[in-house]
């Protein structure tokens with residue numbers, strides 16, 4: 001079964017102009033405000049074109065001018081952060097393949113970006129540069145202050161964001177790291193007494209939507225940077241539960257599943273057909289400055305995974321027309337997704353994080369990231385939507401590297417000075433006299449046991 005629904009569901013932040021029309025309201029009247037205002041005025045007539053130019057935007061000297069507190073509040077900085085979070089989300093979505101077991105992929109780009117940004121605070125030199133470039137924040141002066149201001153603007157009754165640093169008893173990170181984490185990300189340190197403490201914290205921060213976030217911790221862990229996001233919003237126009245009935249959802253050309261379809265006979269909807277993407281785009285609004293954007297291929301033969309490559313949220317916003325009354329049917333759903341992000345980050349070029357990073361901002365002892373756990377959930381019903389996500393970056397003492405010969409190998413015995421090989425060979429079976437046994441089938445009891453051992457030795461919590 002392969003629904004892939006989540007690829008077409010993007011919970012977007014249209015709130016308070018974070019996307020294309022960012023305008024800071026908290027900024028005191030200074031030269032930078034004037035700058036912002038004139039900039040806004042010149043951009044307004046052509047939002048679509050400035051959006052595409054923004055992508056590789058570099059900042060002028062004037063932009064760099066002034067303390068980070070004020071640079072981070074400029075609407076250009078906020079817009080830049082929004083774009084950066086969009087891009088990291090799209091990159092991850094492109095690289096997280098749906099599987100038979102997990103046919104839907106649901107991630108929170110906000111939660112993941114926040115977790116990596118918290119980590120970047122403790123990174124130094126090359127590691128910091130690599131992280132910042134993956135956060136698309138390497139060309140933005142005052143990245144952390146800008147993200148701080150975006151978070152401030154996002155927080156509302158409907159959207160809650162919580163952060164924390166859990167510490168192993170006896171481990172103390174550098175004071176500057178703790179101070180910066182508190183100042184920029186409101187991340188208070190707390191000594192961890194047990195796994196249940198983390199799970200209770202996540203459960204509380206997600207309003208009860210997420211329990212049992214972690215099932216284990218690696219034995220050599222030292223600290224954990226964690227955040228949780230919770231959104232609950234009501235549709236600006238609710239669906240009548242009496243109109244909800246069974247309907248078909250087509251998995252592909254030949255297969256379908258039965259779902260509960262909600263129906264709004266005259267739902268206010270903004271929609272258009274995007275010829276270039278070969279998709280239909282629609283936006284359903286919540287009561288308070290948030291929207292659900294849905295993108296569905298026009299042809300059943302088109303693979304929704306391919307759409308993601310061409311998709312730009314800012315672009316969609318600039319093209320959405322006025323709302324009109326439309327007969328809308330969408331499935332009720334309640335989905336969850338759990339993923340260890342180490343593999344996908346390694347594919348994206350962040351592998352060093354997990355082997356030998358420079359985290360000198362946190363401590364002088366050699367550290368590594370041993371896991372990035374992400375879990376998210378999404379529920380759509382007649383009243384509205386509820387979404388929750390949590391990301392934990394688990395940092396451990398750099399473990400002793402392991403080298404284990406357990407497969408056929410080549411060897412040579414060489415004189416170091418002259419490099420003359422005295423002996424060489426290939427070993428296929430180091431114990432030719434022993435009886436040969438079957439490798440356990442994947443999924444059998446024995447294999448599960450092996451998986452467990454493998455995981456605990458790599459220090460990963462079970463998926």
Ligand SMILES: *[C@@H]1O[C@H](CO)[C@@H](O)[C@H](O)[C@H]1NC(C)=O
Pocket residue numbers: 029030031
């Ligand atoms: C604005 O900048 C000019 C020149 O850089 C400076 O003379 C002036 O005092 C500044 N005004 C404010 C309100 O900061």
Ligand SMILES: *[C@@H]1O[C@H](CO)[C@@H](O)[C@H](O)[C@H]1NC(C)=O
Pocket residue numbers: 052053055056
């Ligand atoms: C931005 O930079 C990337 C890579 O450097 C490039 O492929 C892309 O075309 C650039 N985009 C714009 C709008 O200049």
Ligand SMILES: *[C@@H]1O[C@H](CO)[C@@H](O)[C@H](O)[C@H]1NC(C)=O
Pocket residue numbers: 124125358360361
């Ligand atoms: C960063 O690199 C510089 C130059 O190589 C070095 O002197 C410094 O100690 C490094 N800082 C950290 C925190 O690793």
Ligand SMILES: *[C@@H]1O[C@H](CO)[C@@H](O)[C@H](O)[C@H]1NC(C)=O
Pocket residue numbers: 097252303304305306
């Ligand atoms: C859709 O595309 C993904 C990625 O390219 C591929 O793995 C998958 O098999 C495709 N599915 C279908 C139904 O074509």
